Amino acid sequence: MKRLFVKGNEAVAMGALEAGCRYYFGYPITPQSDIPEYISREMPKLGGTFIQAESEIASINMLLGASACGVRAMTSSSSPGISLKQEGISYMAGSELPGLIVNICRSGPGLGGIDASQADYFQSVKGGGHGGYHIIVLAPHTVQEMYDLTMLAFDLADRYRMPAMLLGDAVVGQIKEALVPHPYQQPSDLPTKEWAVSGKQGRSDQRIVKSLFLGDGELEAHNWRLHAKYKQLQDNEVRCETEHVDDADLVVTAFGSAARIVKTAARMAREEGLKVGVIRPITLFPFPIATYQQAAQTVKKMLCVELNAGQMVEDVRLAVNGKVDVAFYGRPPGAGSLPTPEEILVQIKKHCG
Amino acid sequence: MTTVLKNVFDRPVSLKDVSTHFCPGCQHGTAHRLCAEAMDSLGVQQRAIGVASVGCSVFLYGYFDIDVVEAPHGRAPAVATGVKRVRKDDFVFTYQGDGDLAAIGTSEIIHAANRGEAISVIFVNNTTYGMTGGQMAPTTLPQQQTSTSPTGRNVASDGYPIRMAELLSGLEGVSYSCRVAVNNPKNIMAAGKAIEKAFRCQVEQGGFGFVEVLTTCPTNWGMNPLKANNRVAEEMIPYFPLGVFKDIAPMGQEV
Ligand SMILES: Cc1ncc(C[n+]2csc(CCOP(=O)(O)OP(=O)(O)O)c2C)c(N)n1
Numbered sequence A: 001m002k003r004l005f006v007k008g009n010e011a012v013a014m015g016a017l018e019a020g021c022r023y024y025f026g027y028p029i030t031p032q033s034d035i036p037e038y039i040s041r042e043m044p045k046l047g048g049t050f051i052q053a054e055s056e057i058a059s060i061n062m063l064l065g066a067s068a069c070g071v072r073a074m075t076s077s078s079s080p081g082i083s084l085k086q087e088g089i090s091y092m093a094g095s096e097l098p099g100l101i102v103n104i105c106r107s108g109p110g111l112g113g114i115d116a117s118q119a120d121y122f123q124s125v126k127g128g129g130h131g132g133y134h135i136i137v138l139a140p141h142t143v144q145e146m147y148d149l150t151m152l153a154f155d156l157a158d159r160y161r162m163p164a165m166l167l168g169d170a171v172v173g174q175i176k177e178a179l180v181p182h183p184y185q186q187p188s189d190l191p192t193k194e195w196a197v198s199g200k201q202g203r204s205d206q207r208i209v210k211s212l213f214l215g216d217g218e219l220e221a222h223n224w225r226l227h228a229k230y231k232q233l234q235d236n237e238v239r240c241e242t243e244h245v246d247d248a249d250l251v252v253t254a255f256g257s258a259a260r261i262v263k264t265a266a267r268m269a270r271e272e273g274l275k276v277g278v279i280r281p282i283t284l285f286p287f288p289i290a291t292y293q294q295a296a297q298t299v300k301k302m303l304c305v306e307l308n309a310g311q312m313v314e315d316v317r318l319a320v321n322g323k324v325d326v327a328f329y330g331r332p333p334g335a336g337s338l339p340t341p342e343e344i345l346v347q348i349k350k351h352c353g
Numbered sequence B: 001m002t003t004v005l006k007n008v009f010d011r012p013v014s015l016k017d018v019s020t021h022f023c024p025g026c027q028h029g030t031a032h033r034l035c036a037e038a039m040d041s042l043g044v045q046q047r048a049i050g051v052a053s054v055g056c057s058v059f060l061y062g063y064f065d066i067d068v069v070e071a072p073h074g075r076a077p078a079v080a081t082g083v084k085r086v087r088k089d090d091f092v093f094t095y096q097g098d099g100d101l102a103a104i105g106t107s108e109i110i111h112a113a114n115r116g117e118a119i120s121v122i123f124v125n126n127t128t129y130g131m132t133g134g135q136m137a138p139t140t141l142p143q144q145q146t147s148t149s150p151t152g153r154n155v156a157s158d159g160y161p162i163r164m165a166e167l168l169s170g171l172e173g174v175s176y177s178c179r180v181a182v183n184n185p186k187n188i189m190a191a192g193k194a195i196e197k198a199f200r201c202q203v204e205q206g207g208f209g210f211v212e213v214l215t216t217c218p219t220n221w222g223m224n225p226l227k228a229n230n231r232v233a234e235e236m237i238p239y240f241p242l243g244v245f246k247d248i249a250p251m252g253q254e255v
């Protein structure tokens, strides 16, 4: 396979097209606009439909409509736009609709800035809209993963009939590095979409895609069913990368772009003889709880590094449940606040001592 | 001597054989029936997809024997856009109240109309928010008392009621836009024809059709069904005139 030199955002678009996505609905916002730009050029050539909607609200609802018809469809945006999509994401979760939502996260709150940020972690993994639901959240840290995890997101969304989010940021979105594209292989056991609306076409039953359940006990039962799927995800779909955890005194943990910096810092620490390991969650929901619990048996301490003021660290602490101390290092994102590997190395040394 | 019986009145196949949850004298039921008759007459029931809105008409799937997607409040035209772009050969319509379409969903309806989406929109204007208990709507008439305009709509601070059928007719993407009422047999006949025309515009020409239906909400108007029906002619039609505001081939082509 040929190696290409492409931007992370373009890799998302390429992965989506390769995975058979033929419907895109979006609204421009930095730092993700390369995605709609690429797709508006390439998708129509494949017979697909690209719509630049009037808003993020409209685009998520177009996605809802397309997805209700059973096709692979997506939207992409960045933080302020993702906030606007939350209503629609909640409806998709309630209506059990698959679909890909890409968040190339930028700094906030409010208009904030356009710099790399992981400040949307809570919003992504805790159910950013109303009603107590979750969606699948994948966190790529390289251009290759932007491509691969986009494909995986479609598969997981279809398998579990729920929305999936690819949570990147300005670093993985804008960086250019090597990508080895590969043909998409659809898992042979993906369920068929017997729930999708199509007009009755001679069927005796009606197909209804909805999230309103007013019958006595109906909504509770519906919610328990959704929560059973979250349990299945936790049992079957956790993905996580680890480095040198077995003999580590200190485990540094980070996702996405922060993990790039952390991996470099951990390598520098190893070169200096410090026993440092790395845990990098690839799925943020489901969260790799067992990996942390296992590491907590052997390591002395953990350090969580994020491009925010501390969000995932709460889930790491919940996972280890007091078994080891979990320290945090991070800075609220904005221009000039991206930490360097040297800066992280100082923290590693502080917590190794 | 044999008697030949001819069936002159029956339930449209697009409509289910159930009684509705609507209040006595509510005209949502009439509007539902007219939509069902139009689908029957065009023979599209088996390829129809309805997009339900949030309001008293949210149970669309309970009354129409067709596939249905339920949209968030105001977003039905965006959901219908997604549906129609995938199911190009299907018949797709939204059914929306005045709070849904003319307040929270103004952006979605204007842009779906402006894109000339090949969908049909049934807009039920009862000058109030029915489902939530009769609050002021963007269509509430000047001086009309509602639960959130207890001393009457004050146009100085609340603005004037929006005439959606006229407003949308100014957009290039709109092929057909009209306003009808269902307050007497003559108007009901005309309303049925208008709805069929809007549906036909989608099915035969791929055009965007919009039908505003003036209806009653006796419950929240605090009137009995008869008085409520009279109010349509006495107060609503003078402000919301019936008529066709646009009727052209899609995207400005000659008919
Ligand atoms: C985002 C959101 N805001 C508010 C509501 C509450 N709500 C439900 S129906 C409705 C208005 C219904 O009025 P209308 O669209 O005129 O339809 P009708 O019930 O009169 O047929 C409102 C405000 C909601 N469901 N969602």
Ligand code: SF4
Pocket: B021, B022, B023, B025, B026, B027, B028, B056, B126, B130, B131, B216, B217, B218, B219, B220
């Ligand atoms: S509240 Fe009004 S609109 Fe709703 S069903 Fe009753 S009469 Fe009809």
